Amino acid sequence: MIGLKEIKESVLHLLFPHICSGCGNDILPKESVLCMRCIEAMPETNFEWHPNNPVEKLFWGRLQLQAAAGQYYFTKESLMQRLMHQFKYKTNRELGMQLGRMMGEQLKRSGRFNADALIPLPLFPAKEKRRGYNQATVLCQGMQGIMDIPILDKVITRPQHTETQTKKGRIERWKNMEGKFILIDPAAIQGKHLVLVDDVVTTGATLEACGAELLKGENASLSVVTLCVASR
Numbered sequence: 001m002i003g004l005k006e007i008k009e010s011v012l013h014l015l016f017p018h019i020c021s022g023c024g025n026d027i028l029p030k031e032s033v034l035c036m037r038c039i040e041a042m043p044e045t046n047f048e049w050h051p052n053n054p055v056e057k058l059f060w061g062r063l064q065l066q067a068a069a070g071q072y073y074f075t076k077e078s079l080m081q082r083l084m085h086q087f088k089y090k091t092n093r094e095l096g097m098q099l100g101r102m103m104g105e106q107l108k109r110s111g112r113f114n115a116d117a118l119i120p121l122p123l124f125p126a127k128e129k130r131r132g133y134n135q136a137t138v139l140c141q142g143m144q145g146i147m148d149i150p151i152l153d154k155v156i157t158r159p160q161h162t163e164t165q166t167k168k169g170r171i172e173r174w175k176n177m178e179g180k181f182i183l184i185d186p187a188a189i190q191g192k193h194l195v196l197v198d199d200v201v202t203t204g205a206t207l208e209a210c211g212a213e214l215l216k217g218e219n220a221s222l223s224v225v226t227l228c229v230a231s232r
Ligand SMILES: [Zn+2]
Pocket: 020, 021, 022, 023, 024, 025, 034, 035, 036, 037, 038, 039
């Protein structure tokens, strides 16, 4: 027999459809924005378990790291691309939180990322405002609950490029600013093992620039983690 509760739920569902962010079907586990089929189809790299994995190798000779990993392979026109689009441009915060929790679970299980704090790679302030959030911060918020370490999102900033830099060409100026970060609170990271987090790693140039600035902190050590790994 259908109870009042079920009827109420069905009506609510019609009004506020709770559908999978990956495929749009509505058979979701509780507290999830992804269905089991999509979760199982996510292409895990398992890099977190392996020293000298491709993401670690990417930073060899560029950045001194304790460990590095990217959780899923990113390919064009795939489930991961749809999820990234939802998360990055459609302000699907719930999805970002869930992906962050999934990352946190895997990192914790591997035992190779026992750090003191999470650092989201900063976005340019204007971009963050336009987008509604920094996607790296949302991932960190999901990871935080699982890894039980704080998020330090005010120790490093990314200065906005200004129109006063008119002497350089536009592209060159953009390139210069792309890799510019400023450590504003070195005391907050002194002696700490930090995990720098971003949504995707491709060439690693931006993560390298940000990481190098973080390593200016006295006795600070660094690991890097991304949601996706894209081929160059
Ligand atoms: Zn699905």
